[in-house]
Amino acid sequence: MLKVEIWRGTEEGRYETYEVPSQPSQTVLDLVTFVQRKLDPSLAYRFACRVGVCGSCAMTVNDTPRWTCRTHVQKVVERGRVRIAPLRNLPIVKDLATDMVPFFDKGQEAKGRFIPSDAAATSVAEISPEDPKRKEADAAIECIGCAVCYAACDVVSWRPEYLGPAALNRAWTLVSDARDSDRIGHLQAVADDAGCHACHGHQNCVEHCPVGINPTRSISGLKRLVLMAAVRGRL
Amino acid sequence: MRNHPSYRAFLVHRLSGIALALFLPAHLIVLGLALETAMLDGFLDWAAQPAVKAAETILVILLALHLFGGLRLLAIELLPWSDRQKDWIGWAAAAALAVGAGFVVRSFA
Ligand code: SF4
Ligand code: SF4
Numbered sequence: 001m002l003k004v005e006i007w008r009g010t011e012e013g014r015y016e017t018y019e020v021p022s023q024p025s026q027t028v029l030d031l032v033t034f035v036q037r038k039l040d041p042s043l044a045y046r047f048a049c050r051v052g053v054c055g056s057c058a059m060t061v062n063d064t065p066r067w068t069c070r071t072h073v074q075k076v077v078e079r080g081r082v083r084i085a086p087l088r089n090l091p092i093v094k095d096l097a098t099d100m101v102p103f104f105d106k107g108q109e110a111k112g113r114f115i116p117s118d119a120a121a122t123s124v125a126e127i128s129p130e131d132p133k134r135k136e137a138d139a140a141i142e143c144i145g146c147a148v149c150y151a152a153c154d155v156v157s158w159r160p161e162y163l164g165p166a167a168l169n170r171a172w173t174l175v176s177d178a179r180d181s182d183r184i185g186h187l188q189a190v191a192d193d194a195g196c197h198a199c200h201g202h203q204n205c206v207e208h209c210p211v212g213i214n215p216t217r218s219i220s221g222l223k224r225l226v227l228m229a230a231v232r233g234r235l
Numbered sequence: 236m237r238n239h240p241s242y243r244a245f246l247v248h249r250l251s252g253i254a255l256a257l258f259l260p261a262h263l264i265v266l267g268l269a270l271e272t273a274m275l276d277g278f279l280d281w282a283a284q285p286a287v288k289a290a291e292t293i294l295v296i297l298l299a300l301h302l303f304g305g306l307r308l309l310a311i312e313l314l315p316w317s318d319r320q321k322d323w324i325g326w327a328a329a330a331a332l333a334v335g336a337g338f339v340v341r342s343f344a
């Protein structure tokens with residue numbers, strides 16, 4: 001039997017302890033699902049794909065943000081106990097479900113969307129996968145929007161207006177995309193105090209991103225481009 | 236969550252910066268007072284006390300840690316990304332300790 005402590009409530013709340021039978025290859029999401037289906041149907045949590053694609057199941061597991069559907073209990077259990085809380089740095093809706101709106105809003109504030117050129121494309125843009133800029137974008141593009149990095153980032157907790165690793169990483173994929181037509185607009189969106197320069201480079205984001213993205217690398221790239229654009233008077 | 240080298244490097248840089256901000260003015264005031272009140276020979280005697288030397292050694296190590304940590308950050312932010320940047324933490328720490336050791340050897344030998 002495992003002792004599973006789960007946060008119940010909103011910002012105000014407490015940990016409740018549940019006993020869940022241990023199984024081989026059990027994931028943390030399996031624990032939560034067991035509690036919700038067998039012990040307390042009022043438990044709120046979020047998941048969809050169960051295979052590490054959708055990014056909706058992230059929670060704080062023994063004080064570390066993780067994707068729960070791909071985290072084996074075996075890897076995190078400490079003396080028969082697992083403590084599960086909602087993600088840090090986000091408002092709590094109920095129990096393990098956080099309100100992701102501020103996180104996604106910051107993606108928009110960072111202008112994290114592709115800006116096509118005005119003219120309708122007449123041909124397919126030819127981009128070599130070997131192009132160095134394309135490689136930079138490719139290294140950063142597989143973000144599943146899970147907010148694990150956002151929860152791990154201390155600067156987000158110190159300065160709630162900070163755009164955070166995922167939004168800045170997304171902006172980097174766009175300035176590295178030869179087809180995007182508003183490079184300066186993207187840089188402007190990340191150049192202010194709450195943008196890339198607020199990052200302290202301590203790399204909690206890199207350590208925790210479940211899909212191996214390196215937001216610090218992307219943010220350093222943005223810092224260089226913003227600096228160069230500022231020096232050339234283009235910001 | 237914070238148990239990894241990059242976070243420790245960040246902490247060392249931040250804490251050495253704070254310590255320097257507190258320590259340096261005190262150091263300069265004490266130095267100024269010592270120079271004012273004592274003649275140079277007296278000052279040199281004063282500066283030769285082990286406690287003063289120890290304090291100076293700490294100051295030098297803090298300065299070196301902050302300097303090399305800062306160079307590492309500049310390299311991360313201004314140079315193209317290198318996956319060897321993790322090793323730079325070790326190099327920066329080693330360089331700071333080498334400077335500290337050099338200072339100890341010079342001032343106590
Ligand atoms: S490196 Fe920057 S974005 Fe990543 S956790 Fe640290 S401050 Fe946040
Ligand atoms: S960068 Fe990684 S940790 Fe952050 S939201 Fe994307 S996939 Fe999740």
Ligand code: FES
Pocket residue numbers: 047048049050051052053054055056057058067068069070
């Ligand atoms: S449920 Fe989709 S990533 Fe975990």
